[in-house]
Amino acid sequence: MLMGTLRVPDVIPSPTQDAERLHKAFKGWGTDEKGVIWILGHRNVEQRKKIRDAYQQLYNKSLIDALKAELSGDFGKAIILWTHDPSVRDAKLANKALKSKKQDINQLQVIVEIACAFSPHHLVAMRQAYCSMFDCSIEEDILSRVSQPARKILVALVSSYRYDRQLVDAGVADKEAKILHEAIQEKQLDQDNFVRILSTRNVSQLIxxxxxxxxNYGNTIEQDIKSCGDSILESVLTVVIQCIESPHKHFAKVIRESIVGLGTDENSLSRAIVCRADIDMKKIKEEYQILHKESVEDAVSGDTSGNYQDFLLTLLGSKL
Incomplete structure (x- = not known):
């Protein structure tokens, strides 16, 4: 069941036609941003790849480089994120998060999202892209840039390859719930078995x-983890639980937190919408509406403007 909000027209031009139209949008006096949104904002991941390939063949130039030259600001950043192959996009997001001088939960949750809220196949592809682009593994960068104890769980998460089908053993679930509870009671949240369970079990088993x-214990595991303290480890583990249990609730929270308060966190807002538009944005929108009594579209419209707003609303499915 498709839960994305991306709206692709019934009749789609060929990749060559799209590439030619994009090239035309870049020419003349000023860029035709509306034309760029109209094309790229209504193409799925396979179609965008074909457009990138066609553009390279026609003009001997990367479409990403062309977009970087023509577009600017939050709009430019968002549409470039969208146009990248998802594995390249997430490798870039992870690298940026790890190289941030401020290693807080807003940065480290990007790593958790990639490891826990996407498929195991996507995680492998991201790791390969990371090595190709940055001449080292993501594990190496986590080890050199993130302090303990959060470092241990993050390395375990990105190194994992979870079984990606629904397979549940109730006996194992009961036994491992006890292991998790004992570790939390002892405030040993980086204990080997605790890390092993969260980083290797398939999503259905963990749920x-x-x-x-x-x-068995009265509270949710998230509540008990939070009761251990408010260090970066508890924050990271809370995001791990949320991304495994309910990715759509997590991303609804990311969108909300990017909008409330003074100013807008455009990087987080763009990441949430761009990364989930063709996965589960319908469920994210439903969750957001329940929690905040307004639509994501209204929230975005009230906090953004111009081409950036138009592009986000396009990905949210409100424009075709």
Whole structure:
């Protein structure tokens, strides 16, 4: 069941036609931003790849480089993120997060999202892209840039390859809920078995384990982790639980936190919408509406403007 909000027209021009139209949008006096949004904002991941390939063949130039030369500001950043191959996009996001001078949860949650809220195949592709672009592994950069104890869980998460089908063993869930509970009671959140369970079990198994935890011990595992303290480790683990249990709730929260308060966190807003528009944005929008009594579209419209607003609304499915 498709839960993305990306709206692709019934009749789609060929990749060559799209590439030619984009090239035309870059020519003359000023860039035709509306034309760029109209084309790229209504193409899925496979179609965007074909457009990138066609543009390279026709003009001997990268479409990404052309967009960088023609577009600027938050709009330019968002549409470039969208046009990249998803594995390249996320490798760039991870690298930027790891190289930030401020290693807080806003940065480190990007790594958790990639490791826990996308498919195992996507994580492998991202790791390969990371090595190709930055001449080292993401594990190496985590080890050199993130301090303990958060470093241990992040390395385990990005190194993992979870089984990607629904397979649940109730006995294992009950046993591992106990292991998790004991580690939390002892405030040993970087204990080997604790890290092993969260980083290697398939998503369905973990959800069953979290349900066993609540039934057996009264609180949710997220509540008990938060009760251990407010260090970066507790914050990272909270995001791990959220991304495994309910990615759409997590990204609804990211969107909300990027908008409320003084100023807009455009990087987080763009990341959430660009990365989930063709995955589960319908569910994210439903969750946002329930929690905040307004639509994501209204929230975005009230906090953004111009081409940036038009592009985000296009990805949210409100424009075709």
């Amino acid at each position: 069953e384990t979290f349900q066993c935890y609540s039934q």
